[in-house]
């Protein structure tokens with residue numbers, strides 16, 4: 107049954123027609139053409155589809171569009187302010203915390219969500235919070251460093 | 265070239281000289297400026313997919329174009345998949361050509377723009393392409409200096425190039441930019457002689473750590489992968505797969521599609537697919553198509569496959585032989601015999617195989633997640649009996665490859681569906697399809713016997729390899745053992761599903777087996793494993809690399825309770841590797857926590873130390889997965905592993921502290937960096953586990969259950 111769902115995407119109101127049973131990941135990537143968010147497993151295991159819903163990191167492959175009606179969604183495309191990268195993006199570049207870059211949007215969104223709650227995470231807390239985001243290229247060590255760097259910058263409040 | 269031939273190359277050692285091929289006129293379409301064309305090596309001309317062998321090839325496979333505005337394009341058929349060559353090749357070129365690093369634009373893997381290349385694999389790019397790109401840069405610099413001499417009226421000797429300008433050494437105000445020099449020029453030159461290359465002390469950019477040039481695109485979501493392309497009128501395809509690999513189609517009932525408006529069935533032999541403008545509708549509708557399949561009988565599963573190999577592969581080939589095995593046995597005081605097993609591993613890049621394509625008139629255009637754009641182009645041309653010039657593979661980013669994207673069934677499937685449906689098509693494998701269709705790293709068996717005399721010298725080495733090939737097993741790089749024999753047992757169709765090259769093909773398995781065997785022999789003889797190895801190596805590079813690792817690790821330092829240290833040595837793609845791992849084992853549960861890994865490598869010249877470190881860390885991190893957790897579960901063609909909840913590769917918490925050290929060898933030729941480090945992980949972990957708790961596990965992955973079983 108077709109229905110319309112409205113929410114805010116990266117600060118802009120959007121209305122989208124959905125069937126009702128498709129994943130939010132499909133809605134974002136295919137209907138709304140925000141392809142920065144990636145499919146990795148479709149079952150909630152890898153985290154490449156992570157976005158923020160009202161600042162909470164969430165796996166979009168496990169959500170329906172109707173779950174987000176009226177909410178504020180942030181995807182990787184919505185982090186930078188124009189040319190000015192978000193501190194987490196900046197830190198990922200600075201530490202080269204990526205290789206193929208496919209897991210990167212999900213890593214950054216999950217890290218951003220964690221840092222918004224607690225900018226001064228310990229290494230152990232970072233590992234725990236990031237544990238279910240998978241990177242086959244093995245960039246984990248540099249991702250941890252990048253999150254620590256970004257946390258320092260975000261401490262002052264975002 | 266046949267697929268078997270390709271696999272033979274992947275699983276063997278790659279070390280070929282450069283040869284030239286007949287010229288083809290490729291350059292007609294380029295504008296003015298200075299163009300240097302170059303060829304890398306015979307291997308770059310091999311085809312990544314099956315094709316006619318006698319095909320003519322251009323005699324170059326990359327070129328450098330200094331355009332009339334002074335900007336520099338470097339075009340190569342290689343692709344970037346996270347291994348960092350888009351950065352390191354630009355570094356090498358900028359340094360020799362004397363232009364700012366940022367002015368180099370790498371164009372990679374586009375089959376219309378770039379000359380032919382066989383594909384990106386085998387740690388070949390830096391080894392064979394880097395030196396040629398440097399030479400081309402140097403040659404272009406010489407040409408520019410020649411032009412400047414005429415322009416400025418001074419002798420070439422008096423001129424120097426830097427930052428995209430040529431100036432008079434005595435009067436720096438006398439200068440001219442590359443842009444001014446190339447304006448109105450049309451110079452095409454083939455690189456033949458080796459021009460004067462810079463010495464390492466003069467490097468400005470080579471040897472400097474440079475952050476990936478594509479990082480900003482990747483952190484902002486702008487980097488375009490093949491599944492990010494959306495074409496007007498495009499449909500999404502879902503293929504109806506059998507449950508068992510290798511099944512043949514018997515009948516199709518598509519009446520269920522009536523419930524899905526706009527869903528279309530596409531059927532072509534065993535290919536059955538549903539297309540729809542909405543990907544989720546295509547996928548739901550496909551579930552309602554009932555196909556009856558004739559499935560092959562099961563002959564083995566993930567537990568019985570090893571015995572199946574040994575029972576069914578009787579023919580072997582001797583790869584290396586020396587001395588006499590019988591006299592070797594007699595000379596030994598201690599002999600250790602063991603059998604090693606390794607399960608099938610999936611490549612599992614986080615981006616599954618994907619292709620987006622359309623036909624327009626007689627032309628096919630495609631974006632595909634492929635490590636072999638030119639091989640894929642040829643396979644497509646062959647499928648549709650069309651000239652390969654009519655097939656265009658576009659450049660895009662790849663979400664990891666590791667060898668798995670050498671093979672591109674999704675490209676052929678997508679194009680067949682596009683042809684039949686008459687619409688642009690995107691086919692993106694689901695994770696389940698990615699596991700089902702992978703060209704797995706083959707399961708393998710190694711049987712070994714080794715022996716030492718009373719002096720602790722290895723006198724006997726027998727090494728029989730089933731299904732893993734001989735890459736990296738040459739004893740001359742490793743140990744000095746007078747009586748030895750290495751044999752390989754292979755049979756092409758022995759596996760229940762497709763198998764292929766997986767980061768350093770075969771070498772992960774054989775290095776695990778060899779280094780476990782050496783360790784077990786050292787322990788049986790009561791000798792410290794480091795001392796034992798040093799006492800049995802004569803190759804000076806190998807020895808120095810092991811010494812560097814031992815010193816960095818501090819082998820003799822005290823071990824905390826429950827911790828163990830393990831060594832592994834290896835040789836791959838021209839690079840010597842010595843690795844020492846520290847793990848902690850919980851004896852009650854069998855859980856292993858990697859604590860620290862030191863990896864010493866002699867990879868010749870290191871172009872981008874940061875990039876080399878990243879590749880090494882990535883390799884070690886990936887290697888921990890095959891060593892400790894990764895294994896495919898199957899009952900013959902029924903692939904039971906479907907997603908990351910049953911196939912575990914390394915996560916954040918498993919990643920140890922990693923230290924990579926490189927032998928200082930800046931004036932030597934660069935060697936492979938993408939693959940070598942990973943080969944030693946299994947052996948180092950196995951030996952560290954033994955050291956920590958006394959469990960000798962001869963099967964990868966070394967799971968808690970297997971450790972507990974070994975402890976008895």
Ligand code: FES
Nearest residue numbers: 146147148153167
């Ligand atoms: S795609 Fe959503 S968690 Fe993997």
Ligand code: FES
Nearest residue numbers: 205209241242243
């Ligand atoms: S960078 Fe390739 S999967 Fe993480």
